[in-house]
Amino acid sequence: MGCDYPIIQTAMGWVALPELVAATSNAGAFGFLALATAGPKEAIEMMDQTLSLTDKPFGVNFHMFQPGADEIVQAILDRKIKAVSYSRSPTPDYIKAFKQQGIVCIPTVGALKHAIKAEQLGADALVIQGSEGGGHTGSTPTTLLLSSVLENVEIPVVAAGGFRDGSGLAASLAWGACGIAMGTRFMMTEESPVPSKTKEAYLSAQVEEIKITKKFDGLSHRLIFNKYIQKIDRSNPISLFIMSVSSAWKYKQITKASFSDLFKSFVAMLKGDDLTISQSIMSANSPAIIQKAMVEGSPHEGAMPSGQVAGIISNLPSCQDLIDQIMDEFGVAADNFKKIQDKL
Ligand SMILES: Cc1cc2nc3c(=O)[nH]c(=O)nc-3n(C[C@H](O)[C@H](O)[C@H](O)COP(=O)(O)O)c2cc1C
Known part of the structure; x- marks a missing residue:
């Protein structure tokens, strides 16, 4: 999707706002704007604001049943936003229009049957969210959902639910995923717009x-x-x-x-x-x-x-520091893999 690192910042209502998304994408990962909780006018303003804060690619998350969905889709097409995420597939016409513009369709799914269906409906890639994940979530843990989805679909799969560091990135790549997606970890960063009293409550959970x-x-x-x-x-x-x-x-x-x-x-x-x-x-x-x-x-x-994962997060780094740290930890994990492989 044009980012430097295989790390996605997922959409979170009232949290994944332009500042956080731009900070993520500017740091080399891939941010998703949360538009499903906004009206069409606000959603379009949020896209334009993000475009003014970064020249790096980012995506948007929307809901096909939200008020003004047609207007939002048109604005996505007009602006050639790099990727769209959704949890219920848009109509075939919308998906066709996105694909004609080269916009990557990458829905989030929480169950194997939804992964299979999303692929049939034209998704280019998937984010699978295991039950550890925040917000609305399924009942299958990340490791089990990831394995079963990888066995049953052909398209690339990104793992979500419980990630915070480079070991998690290395583990999910070893599993066969093409990257990780994180919500909670990005919500607990300096650029996240969540008020500090609430961030403190997350830190102590x-x-x-x-x-x-x-x-x-x-x-x-x-x-x-x-x-x-x-x-x-x-x-x-x-x-x-x-x-x-x-x-x-x-x-x-x-x-x-x-x-x-x-x-x-x-x-x-x-x-x-x-x-x-x-x-x-x-x-x-x-x-x-x-x-x-x-x-x-x-x-x-x-x-x-x-x-x-909030239960094992104890700091609020900037997005840049977070991504740098994840990639450093990933380097250590990759060296460990290599050392073991050399011995075999
Ligand atoms: C505060 C918060 C708000 C969220 N809001 C949304 C949302 O509006 N739409 C959505 O598709 N997912 C939402 N999610 C789910 C995330 O996009 C993501 O899939 C999930 O956080 C991944 O698991 P993790 O929290 O373990 O990283 C939310 C998650 C959190 C923590």
Whole structure:
């Protein structure tokens, strides 16, 4: 994709903003802008701002169901952005248009069946994200997902979920991947826009505190289990309903659930039925709750998506220092491989 090193900085809503992406690409790796959490006007401004901060290649992540997706796709094509990432495949027309412009289509997948499907739909390469990874994540660990995907697809595969250093890069190349992609590690850098109070909460998180819950937004989501998330995760259907309504009230979000839906849900929950309405209210609130921590700097009142790797990260380097260090460590690992090979 035109970068110097086989290292990708992945898209992270409200985190992978122009400054971080440009710092990554300027340091020789490949940054992805997170556009899925932006409206079309803001998304286009973010692309232009990144173009003004770097002349190195970078990519964008978008969601085909987000408002203004057509406008965003047109802007990507007009600007000949180097690569696009997505987790649900865009329509065949979009993929065809990207490929005609030479734009690399590199979706992220969290399961083998999605990897196979993405290849069939025209992906040029894949990022596989193992369950250790931050944000929405699957249930298969990185090493197992990587092996099974490599056995079943022909296109290049980049490994994600749990990486932070040059040993991880060497290991994934030895496995057969063509590089690593990291979210959490790049979020914990100097150029990351996350407020320092929230970065401190990431620095002090332990591996065992970074877990998956489906109760936050109805999807399998790996987050730091602060008091707020612990409470959500422990809740029974009725308390989850009460929490979801009170947080909807607190964040003044439009939940799309009418009073009669809420009442029906309440009755269903009293009978022990599913959590659909509560979860959809929580899901509608989740952007505001994530922003509370990641943008406003209140880590304990909001949600912090995180890979387990945050539990073994203890510094906030610049992107340049991080990438230099990873490549130095990779050099040491490669020398070790060579020494062993020479002895054989
Ligand atoms: C704070 C945070 C926000 C994220 N937001 C998004 C997002 O908006 N879209 C997306 O596709 N992935 C998102 N992810 C997942 C990352 O892009 C990436 O796949 C994952 O972080 C890789 O695992 P790692 O954290 O172990 O490096 C997010 C991850 C984190 C840590």
